[in-house]
Amino acid sequence: MENLTDELLNTKIEYFDKKETFQIAVKVKEWLKNKSAYAVASNQLGINHRFFVAGRKYKKVGLPTDLFLNPSYQAIYESEKIVCREQCLSYPDKVFYIERYTDILLNYYDPYSKTDESIKLSGLASIICQHEVGHLNGESDEDLTIDLDMVDKNNLYIPTAKKLIKYSEGV
Numbered sequence: 001m002e003n004l005t006d007e008l009l010n011t012k013i014e015y016f017d018k019k020e021t022f023q024i025a026v027k028v029k030e031w032l033k034n035k036s037a038y039a040v041a042s043n044q045l046g047i048n049h050r051f052f053v054a055g056r057k058y059k060k061v062g063l064p065t066d067l068f069l070n071p072s073y074q075a076i077y078e079s080e081k082i083v084c085r086e087q088c089l090s091y092p093d094k095v096f097y098i099e100r101y102t103d104i105l106l107n108y109y110d111p112y113s114k115t116d117e118s119i120k121l122s123g124l125a126s127i128i129c130q131h132e133v134g135h136l137n138g139e140s141d142e143d144l145t146i147d148l149d150m151v152d153k154n155n156l157y158i159p160t161a162k163k164l165i166k167y168s169e170g171v
């Protein structure tokens with residue numbers, strides 16, 4: 001799992017088996033435990049099962065749990081778009097400026113409660129989930145990124161340990 005570049009990174013991942021995917025996700029959770037990343041998607045680690053795992057500080061960023069199996073999202077009606085400065089485990093030395101929705105409805109299977117969940121998310125939690133589901137959909141951060149010169153700085157947000165902060169208001 002140490003090799004973070006893989007041919008699956010820009011591939012849409014669809015395979016999902018409740019039991020098998022849960023077992024693999026638990027191993028990834030262990031792997032992620034001492035990393036500083038907010039989360040990692042399965043295909044970033046070359047795993048062809050549809051899930052993402054959040055780090056152990058998931059509650060601080062407003063996420064409901066740490067294992068998200070078979071996730072997808074849609075924008076909530078009236079959700080605004082912002083640009084977020086993002087980093088990624090797969091591109092450790094790069095920074096991306098990516099347009100995101102402020103509010104989403106995240107759908108996923110919760111392997112702890114064995115239920116399908118659907119939850120509204122905003123702020124940092126919303127951005128993290130769009131980033132990770134984006135990986136699972138085969139999106140490339142490098143393709144999505146906007147040139148900083150083209151970004152409206154009043155609409156630019158920066159993630160901190162716990163929340164999103166407006167760039168124009170300083171960190």
Ligand SMILES: [Zn+2]
Nearest residue numbers: 087088089090
């Ligand atoms: Zn990433």
